[in-house]
Amino acid sequence: MPADAPAFLNVAIVGTGPTGLYVLDHLLRCDRPLSVTLFEAGLLAGVGSPYSPESAAVTMLANIASIEIPPLAEPYLDWLQRQPEAVLRLYGVDPATLHDRQFLPRLLLGAWFRDALESMLAAAPDRGHRVALREATRVTDVSMADPDIRVTFQDARGEDSQLFTHVILATGHSWPEDPDDGRLFVSPWSGLIDTPIPPGRVGVIGTSLSAIDAAMAVACQHGRFDDDTQSFQLEPGAETLQVTLMSRQGLLPEADFWCPLPYRPLQRFTEAALDRALQAGTDGLLDRLWQLMVAEFALVDPAWTESTGVAHLSVEGFAETYFAQRLTTDPFAWAKANLAETLQNARSRRVVEWRYAILRIHEPMERMVAHLTDTDRTRFDALKRVSIDNYAAVPPQSIRRLLALHRAGCLKVLSLGNDYRMDKVGDVTRVVTETGSTTEFDVLIDARGQQALQAEDLPFPSLRAALENGDVAVDHYFALKNLGEGRIFLPAAPYLLSRLPFVQGITASADMAATVVAGILGPDGPA
């Protein structure tokens, strides 16, 4: 425990998505009795926003498999194997085929998270802890009430407040409200799932995992996928359905590739090498990091390093080379070829070493981003696009379904270019691309994913007033720097994205939770 920690810990966890659950898991390992209160704005705690029925349908797959998901109460695969066959079949899962690298519906993962919460609640008293769960309770403010922290909340009975020694704001995703005209959706998860979309011209801004969600949400209202024949059958009368995914470059994500897990250690892009690069100063840091990347590539994949001439490229040049061939190929033709190659590699356990290196490098690289100069931070955007393309690869099944939708004549990809226009003209949205082509949409869905948020976006007025506008400053433990004496934590991805660009994902939730709990209980952890 930190020397100045209060004698009795009374902790509030605001938000019971994956981050809140991993925080609870770490806290419950503490030998000293703790009091913990979980606040959840939603009706059902412990599901997490991407995994709940409000924002996911059965066709939407998680892009993380059991082998990578840090266990809660028990490993995900063990839980899956205990589920009745009828339940798994509801999610389109054949119990005979379960394995630890399988990509399954996000709803199923949400059910595991919920069960894990219930197991933790049941086990807590035996470990000497008192845990209270407040569902359908939205925290509306957090303020200092020295020496404590006051949490104000709203539930069915009205407003109330409670005092705590520590507050963890694990509030996760934040989407803007839709205008409610049924024609514009500011995200695929703020009402689209439950809104009937007529079979017309549907434009989706984005081509990544979120855009695939949007396409699936609309397509499943007008037809069904047959995974055996890898086809999509439209219902009669829905022939006018035309979904268009749009992005500046018009690239589809690639299929998740097979690689050894847990990760093999990096040999050149090591923590010691990063420390040395940092000690040499922030000027030129990005170029030094890039040289370490090149050294890693040269070691693990000399043939690819030689053939791409990567050693002679700048960071920006590498990003250009990485996407060049894809940019000149039809996105569906690329997706088909990439899927075939990925599946073949998975069958033969073949590792594409350069891809695997980029995947492993993005995590230690993220820790260096905060040290980059403003100029290097801008230059880093090129490398960030490569890293995101690599780690945000999607389940092969999602690519199969995109291809099936395209074959059925219901899906197109539009490359907007950098200089495009999007205007509302009467009831339609008119999009004019950089090359001058014009397309009109009856419905528009913004699927660009979570945007970075700042202090002024915090939904807690007292915190907003006490913090300076702009990036929210947090310390190594994700504790607010300017308020709360290190006892108000903000492990909420939207507020961290500008400094930790890859912080989204379940493993990031688990890592943040461990760090926050180390900030409460001391770096030696639960004791």
Ligand SMILES: Cc1cc2nc3c(=O)[nH]c(=O)nc-3n(C[C@H](O)[C@H](O)[C@H](O)COP(=O)(O)OP(=O)(O)OC[C@H]3O[C@@H](n4cnc5c(N)ncnc54)[C@H](O)[C@@H]3O)c2cc1C
């Ligand atoms: C569509 C989508 C799909 C994704 N798929 C994957 C995937 O397959 N694999 C992966 O690793 N990652 C995925 N992610 C990344 C995702 O960010 C994390 O997996 C995870 O959801 C983050 O957990 P969290 O607890 O921080 O946030 P959330 O899951 O957003 O949970 C936050 C919780 O806090 C509650 N809350 C918010 N404000 C308040 C308040 N004021 N008072 C009380 N409660 C509050 C919310 O109701 C919610 O339950 C996906 C993200 C999206 C958007």
